[in-house]
Amino acid sequence: MTLTILGCHAATPKTFHNPTSQLLDLRGHLFLIDCGEGTQVSLRKSKVKFARVKHIFISHLHGDHYFGLIGLISTFTLLGREADLNIYGPKGIKEIITLQLKLGKAWTNYNLIFHELDSKSPQLLFEDEIVEVQNIPLDHRVYTNGFLFREKPGERKLNLEAAVAAKIDNSYFRKLKTGADVTNREGKLISNERVTFPPDPPKSYAFCSDTAFYPQIIPQIKGVSTLYHEATFLEEHFHLCEKTKHSTAKQAAMIARDAGVSQLILGHFSTRYSNLERYLEEAKPIFKNIQLAEDFKVFEI
Amino acid sequence: MTLTILGCHAATPKTFHNPTSQLLDLRGHLFLIDCGEGTQVSLRKSKVKFARVKHIFISHLHGDHYFGLIGLISTFTLLGREADLNIYGPKGIKEIITLQLKLGKAWTNYNLIFHELDSKSPQLLFEDEIVEVQNIPLDHRVYTNGFLFREKPGERKLNLEAAVAAKIDNSYFRKLKTGADVTNREGKLISNERVTFPPDPPKSYAFCSDTAFYPQIIPQIKGVSTLYHEATFLEEHFHLCEKTKHSTAKQAAMIARDAGVSQLILGHFSTRYSNLERYLEEAKPIFKNIQLAEDFKVFEI
Numbered sequence: 001m002t003l004t005i006l007g008c009h010a011a012t013p014k015t016f017h018n019p020t021s022q023l024l025d026l027r028g029h030l031f032l033i034d035c036g037e038g039t040q041v042s043l044r045k046s047k048v049k050f051a052r053v054k055h056i057f058i059s060h061l062h063g064d065h066y067f068g069l070i071g072l073i074s075t076f077t078l079l080g081r082e083a084d085l086n087i088y089g090p091k092g093i094k095e096i097i098t099l100q101l102k103l104g105k106a107w108t109n110y111n112l113i114f115h116e117l118d119s120k121s122p123q124l125l126f127e128d129e130i131v132e133v134q135n136i137p138l139d140h141r142v143y144t145n146g147f148l149f150r151e152k153p154g155e156r157k158l159n160l161e162a163a164v165a166a167k168i169d170n171s172y173f174r175k176l177k178t179g180a181d182v183t184n185r186e187g188k189l190i191s192n193e194r195v196t197f198p199p200d201p202p203k204s205y206a207f208c209s210d211t212a213f214y215p216q217i218i219p220q221i222k223g224v225s226t227l228y229h230e231a232t233f234l235e236e237h238f239h240l241c242e243k244t245k246h247s248t249a250k251q252a253a254m255i256a257r258d259a260g261v262s263q264l265i266l267g268h269f270s271t272r273y274s275n276l277e278r279y280l281e282e283a284k285p286i287f288k289n290i291q292l293a294e295d296f297k298v299f300e301i
Numbered sequence: 302m303t304l305t306i307l308g309c310h311a312a313t314p315k316t317f318h319n320p321t322s323q324l325l326d327l328r329g330h331l332f333l334i335d336c337g338e339g340t341q342v343s344l345r346k347s348k349v350k351f352a353r354v355k356h357i358f359i360s361h362l363h364g365d366h367y368f369g370l371i372g373l374i375s376t377f378t379l380l381g382r383e384a385d386l387n388i389y390g391p392k393g394i395k396e397i398i399t400l401q402l403k404l405g406k407a408w409t410n411y412n413l414i415f416h417e418l419d420s421k422s423p424q425l426l427f428e429d430e431i432v433e434v435q436n437i438p439l440d441h442r443v444y445t446n447g448f449l450f451r452e453k454p455g456e457r458k459l460n461l462e463a464a465v466a467a468k469i470d471n472s473y474f475r476k477l478k479t480g481a482d483v484t485n486r487e488g489k490l491i492s493n494e495r496v497t498f499p500p501d502p503p504k505s506y507a508f509c510s511d512t513a514f515y516p517q518i519i520p521q522i523k524g525v526s527t528l529y530h531e532a533t534f535l536e537e538h539f540h541l542c543e544k545t546k547h548s549t550a551k552q553a554a555m556i557a558r559d560a561g562v563s564q565l566i567l568g569h570f571s572t573r574y575s576n577l578e579r580y581l582e583e584a585k586p587i588f589k590n591i592q593l594a595e596d597f598k599v600f601e602i
Contacts, residue, residue, distance in 0.1 A: 012376040037372040038339050041314050061404045063375045071338040074364045075313040092404040103362045103393040105443050142406050
């Protein structure tokens with residue numbers, strides 16, 4: 001699982017600061033999370049084959065999280081896209097997009113499938129054999145969801161040496177990976193554990209932006225591999241959190257600690273701070289394994 | 302009058318190609334014409350004090366001409382703008398913008414004044430003591446206007462030497478600039494022409510994009526100082542003009558020639574061509590004084 005940060009700054013796009021967008025590459029799936037203005041250009045800069053994006057998740061209807069969506073949808077049309085595009089976002093997003101397509105007489109030539117969200121509890125948004133995606137209800141000035149991506153357990157790994165020694169025919173190797181016991185050439189039943197290794201533990205990724213400090217999310221994100229949590233403010237602006245419904249770096253670290261996640265990525269930085277190291281200084285005493293998001297940085301999860 | 306090209310490329314924004322937007326600086330007025338995705342970032346790169354923009358003209362509701370508008374409006378709010386903002390554009394633009402402000406619970410803290418256009422003939426859109434602005438109805442796939450900016454004649458210029466020699470008191474100099482005759486210290490009437498020079502001839506700028514070849518615009522833009530005309534295609538793609546309602550470089554040059562303009566700027570280039578010099582090669586045999594638009598280039602008019 002790799003996460004490419006396309007933008008991680010709050011409020012307005014600037015010359016060297018992109019608003020929120022990120023791309024999660026999960027065993028071949030490309031999930032786009034949020035889509036601030038200019039995201040399609042960032043996707044090009046990242047050399048992503050963005051026609052492969054089939055699912056876009058929009059956290060909330062503030063501009064720095066979705067103003068680039070209509071442009072990306074239009075560009076897909078110009079590029080001759082044929083594959084379905086699924087959009088998950090707050091109720092109202094369909095009206096915004098379709099109004100603009102209608103007035104521009106520019107309907108897409110592919111299926112645009114809206115999954116409008118208004119639930120205040122976690123729902124299963126997407127599932128296939130390798131991943132499931134849920135919304136994470138957050139606490140912001142408008143209806144907002146984070147998103148939780150959970151890999152399903154992969155196949156067991158063949159211990160080739162042991163399998164050969166146990167005289168298992170190659171035609172059974174596929175079956176071994178599914179976890180089944182098989183019979184060897186001598187008619188003897190071989191237990192799966194003897195000739196396979198367990199699969200890598202499934203990875204998970206939780207995206208939580210924008211939100212005030214909201215410990216209610218902890219049960220849902222318990223133990224995830226990586227948590228991206230917004231940290232708009234440093235402590236000196238703690239007093240702005242309540243009104244704006246944003247978090248400080250310290251609050252993000254408290255969520256990470258209490259949820260027992262493996263790694264925390266901080267993002268959604270206010271552009272008022274020039275020295276981002278201060279985020280680490282304030283958060284690290286609470287939770288150790290923290291990294292700062294950075295436009296175009298790629299994280300292995 | 303100076304024209305800053307913020308973007309001059311057709312279709313989708315790319316790493317080094319911005320969609321249409323330009324800024325006309327006319328004796329202190331900053332008029333923004335079209336506002337493709339990323340325009341606010343281009344304005345920052347151009348170091349324009351963009352809070353000074355009070356009038357935005359949108360030609361039509363295709364994304365490459367207006368998807369950056371909602372972001373710019375939102376950024377003005379974040380920057381604490383107080384001055385009114387006037388938006389001139391096709392009917393529907395108000396609904397697009399207000400729907401997004403409403404769903405984001407993000408009303409502007411300044412007056413946003415929409416002037417929705419649906420006339421198929423030229424109208425006076427804005428006028429003050431130094432400029433008047435009209436729409437130029439064009440021929441495109443959706444309802445589209447170009448815009449014509451005409452400076453009003455300036456004041457006459459004082460011929461200081463002649464005025465002193467004619468024994469005119471300084472207190473009359475202001476009156477002389479308005480074109481009036483005045484009485485000198487000896488009670489003699491001095492004709493204005495004797496002691497002033499005529500003002501610089503008023504400049505004018507016509508923006509015509511997007512449009513098919515449409516000679517009906519010629520009477521309205523007759524003799525303008527500078528014409529910006531779209532030239533999406535080269536001759537090899539002439540066959541695409543009818544369906545897409547775009548022009549070739551040659552057609553733009555024919556309009557410039559027949560309207561007797563002083564200077565032609567070509568723009569709205571299809572990104573399929575890597576060598577833009579070919580536009581000049583095809584257009585120059587028809588009209589000589591041509592320049593190619595270029596993102597961030599500044600033209601003196």
